[in-house]
Amino acid sequence: MNKARYTVGILLLLAAAAQADVVYxxxxxxxxxxxxxxxxxxxxxxQGGGSWGxxxxxxxxxxxxSFSDSALLYSTNSFQSAGGVELTVNYTCNSVATAGRNLFGFGLLADASSWSAVDDNSPFAExxxxxxxxxxxxxxxxxPVGxxxxxxxxxxxxxxxxxxAGTDREVVIRVEDDGIGGADWTLSIAGTEQGSGNIASFDFTKSFSFAAYGQDNERTKIINSVSLEAIPEPAALTLVGLAGFGFLWLKRRFG
Known part of the structure; x- marks a missing residue:
């Protein structure tokens, strides 16, 4: 009895450690x-003529x-998660209409600090x-938009x-290990899932920074807040199920 309780206790502790964790x-x-x-x-x-404040x-x-002015904002720390990540960004943009070389994008970027302003291209589009x-x-x-x-x-x-466009508008990008070398992704906007699919090959060994790219002086481009969660590996999530099963087994057997 004590050994069984001890085993389930260990599983519960491991399961708690396997929960999604906010890293940024x-x-x-x-x-x-x-x-x-x-x-x-x-x-x-x-900075490439533009700036973030x-x-x-x-x-x-x-x-x-100059319409070629640009700047990349990025988290100085980068984050790696073998199970995947979920990025939530709250932004404000008054218009998404074409204007000069007007670009605004954000997401996850590996080796963000090595991005060169002379690229004059969005790392989230082209x-x-x-x-x-x-x-x-x-x-x-x-x-390409989207x-x-x-x-x-x-x-x-x-x-x-x-x-x-909108004020205090929220985008959630979730990229999760599919267990066979790729990633399942979902895109949600303003609380509604807009799309989902699979990337056949995705490198979860890379470390990613949150980054936002702005170019040209047209339109409002604001990041209100950002949150990044690390997703546990599929094997770790299995512990949650095992812990729950063990708890139910103990309850049925010993009351």
Whole structure:
């Protein structure tokens, strides 16, 4: 009896450790990009004429002199999870209409600190040399809108539907290990699932930073808050089921 209770207790502890864990969270409280009162450290930026500032939100600005001005905001810490990740971003964008070289996107980017401003391309829409998954909001001519995946050689549009403009609008991107070398993904907007599918090959050994890309001085581009959760591996989730089964077995056997 004591041995059985001990075994189930261990399973319950392991199951608790296997729950999703918030590894990065920032609401940009006007304390500067490098300071984060939330979880997972601060943020930095690579500037190509534009810039991101923290005025209570992360807000993109540029000099207004060139449509090629751009800047990449990214979390200084990167995060790796073999089971997958779920990214929640609350943003404000007053219009997604085409205007010059107007781009606004965000998502998860590997090796974010090595991104070069001279690329003058969004890592979430048209830059194939990066490893990323994220959304491009604005329907710039020739640039894929929606949820895009880049694997350092090609860019694949996973969901080409418009993300939409709005104030305090929420996007959730979930990428989860499918157990056979790929990833199951879902995209939710404003609390409603917009799309889902599978990526045949996804490298969960990579470490990802949250990143946001802005270009041109048209339209409002604001990140209000961001949260990143690490998803447990499928094997770890099995422990949850085993612990529950063990608990029910003890209850039925010993009351």
């Amino acid at each position: 969270q920032d609401s940009f409280d006007g304390d500067g990009l490098g300071t984060n009162a939330g979880i997972g450290g601060g943020a930095a930026q690579t 923290d005025d209570g939100d992360a807000t993109y600005n540029n000099t207004g002199t 830059l194939s040399s990066v490893y990323s998954i994220g959304v491009n909001l604005i329907t710039e001519s020739g640039v 949820l895009n995946f880049a694997d350092e050689s090609t860019v694949t549009t996973l969901d080409g539907d418009a993300i939409g």
